[in-house]
Amino acid sequence: xxxxxxxxxxxxxxxxxxxxxxxxxxxxxxxxxxxxxxxxxxxxxxxxxxxxxxxxxxxxxxxxxxxxxxxxxxxxxxxxxxxxxxxxxxxxxxxxxxxxxxxxxxxxxxxxxxxxxxxxxxxxxxxxxxxxxxxxxxxxxxxxxxxxxxxxxxxxxxxxxxxxxxxxxxxxxxxxxxxxxxxxxxxxxxxxxxxxxxxxxxxxxxxxxxxxxxxxxxxxxxxxxxxxxxxxxxxxxxxxxxxxxxxxxxxxxxxxxxxxxxxxxxxxxxxxxxxxxxxxxxxxxxxxxxxxxxxxxxxxxxxxxxxxxx
Numbered sequence: 001x002x003x004x005x006x007x008x009x010x011x012x013x014x015x016x017x018x019x020x021x022x023x024x025x026x027x028x029x030x031x032x033x034x035x036x037x038x039x040x041x042x043x044x045x046x047x048x049x050x051x052x053x054x055x056x057x058x059x060x061x062x063x064x065x066x067x068x069x070x071x072x073x074x075x076x077x078x079x080x081x082x083x084x085x086x087x088x089x090x091x092x093x094x095x096x097x098x099x100x101x102x103x104x105x106x107x108x109x110x111x112x113x114x115x116x117x118x119x120x121x122x123x124x125x126x127x128x129x130x131x132x133x134x135x136x137x138x139x140x141x142x143x144x145x146x147x148x149x150x151x152x153x154x155x156x157x158x159x160x161x162x163x164x165x166x167x168x169x170x171x172x173x174x175x176x177x178x179x180x181x182x183x184x185x186x187x188x189x190x191x192x193x194x195x196x197x198x199x200x201x202x203x204x205x206x207x208x209x210x211x212x213x214x215x216x217x218x219x220x221x222x223x224x225x226x227x228x229x230x231x232x233x234x235x236x237x238x239x240x241x242x243x244x245x246x247x248x249x250x251x252x253x254x255x256x257x258x259x260x261x262x263x264x265x266x267x268x269x270x271x272x273x274x275x276x277x278x279x280x281x282x283x284x285x286x287x288x289x290x291x292x293x294x295x296x297x298x299x300x301x302x303x304x305x306x307x308x309x310x
Contacts, residue, residue, distance in 0.1 A: 005032045005243055006122050008112055010068070011235075012041040012129030012165075014050050017216075017223035021307070022128055022235035023051065024216045027058045028306040029243055035115055036064040038108040039097075040129045041168055042077050044070045048097035056094065057212040067097040068133040069105030072169035105133060112137045116144040121182075123148040124242050128235040130165050135172035138179050150183040152176070153191065153238035155268035157253055157290045163188040166257065167266030174257040177288055184250060185290040186241055187268070191234040193296040200300070201230045204308050213308055236303055237294065248294045252287035 007026065013019035026032050037055070039047035044067040052065045071077060099107035112133065115123055125148060127134050134152075138145040154165035154173070166173045176183055196204070205224065207217035220231060241248055258267040271285075 003031065005029075005124065006035055006115075006119050007032060007242060008035050008115055008123065008125045009037045009051075009239075010040055010112070010125060010127040010129060010131075010133050011037060011051065012047060013039065014043075014047045016234070017220050017231060018233060018235040019128055020050070020054060020216050020219050021231070021233065021303075022126075022239040023054050024212065024307050025236045025239050025303060027055075027060065027212070032243065034060070034063055035119075035123075036066065036111055038066045038068045038112060038133055040068045040070075040105075040108075040131075040133045041072070042070050044068050044105065044108075045097055045102035048102070049095040052095040052097070054212065054215065057215050061094070064098040064111070066099045066108035066111050067102045067105065068108035069136060070103070072130065072132055073135070073171035074169075077168065105136070108133055109137045109140060113141045113144050116141070116148040120147045121149065125150045126239060126242055127151070128153045128165075128238055130168040131172040131176055132169050135169075135175040138175060138181060142179065146180050146182070148182070150176070150181055151238055151242050152183060152185045153235050155185045155187045155255070155288075155290065156189045157185070157187045157255060157268055157270045157288075158273075158292070159189045160267065161188060162264065162266045163268065166268055170257050170259050170266045173266075173268070174259060177255065177257055178286065183289065184241070185268075185288060186238040186248065187290055188234065190248065190291040190294045191237050192232055193294055194233040194237045194299055194303075196230045196233070196300065198230065200304060203304075204231070207308060217308070233300065233303055237299060240299060240302065241291070247299050248291040250289050251292050252289050254285040255288045255290070 011019045037051045048067040156163045254271045258264045
């Protein structure tokens with residue numbers, strides 16, 4: 001685990017609090033070299049400001065942040081800011097994204113492609129929001145994107161559940177599924193197992209300081225004021241998988257994205273399960289590597305120790 005990890009984080013930070021917690025976790029590992037952050041979905045400049053604020057609090061304001069694509073491939077997202085935690089602290093010029101045209105995601109995609117070309121298989125693009133930026137990067141330069149690694153939080157492969165990151169841009173996920181990129185999906189059926197209990201949640205909510213952990217605890221408090229359930233470490237688990245892939249077991253499944261269903265649009269269908277009554281396998285089908293199990297207790301213990309207990 002001491003090997004240096006080169007990571008670009010692609011995030012819809014500002015809705016569920018787990019994106020900020022994933023950033024916090026990555027910044028706590030000495031062997032993680034965070035090359036940059038790109039934001040995706042709806043108000044990407046605002047999301048970029050929040051990411052920049054977290055980096056500044058970590059003393060890493062030098063890490064570039066680019067506002068990526070806000071619109072999915074099909075249709076229009078709802079243009080309000082959802083749960084984006086906009087505060088006066090992220091309203092200054094020091095928290096502006098690095099791209100000149102904040103509403104044009106081209107520079108964010110170029111940043112991903114340029115680093116994929118430079119670092120190849122040593123780079124992991126960690127996508128913890130809808131996959132619009134990643135899909136556009138692949139369309140623009142499939143060779144570069146096929147040469148690096150991609151880890152996505154999203155999908156749901158062992159339960160019937162339309163997961164948010166896929167559902168917000170199913171066409172983008174479909175592009176990834178059909179590509180020849182080296183991609184691993186950490187699905188919601190696995191990440192839901194990494195939920196803080198009441199005692200763990202109270203400890204996080206009780207933290208108050210002027211630093212990075214205090215700011216992230218405040219984001220959790222703001223989120224918890226609107227949500228009845230305890231934080232689920234969806235995105236932090238995907239982030240930690242990049243650092244230590246022994247935390248999850250994975251397997252290759254034949255999965256396709258449902259694009260047309262009235263109730264199932266965005267469902268990541270595990271077609272192997274549909275055909276499990278057959279004695280023979282289904283050869284010649286594109287398979288997706290996805291997480292099947294997680295050592296949830298070990299992960300939660302590591303997460304809390306690295307982030308809120310030090």
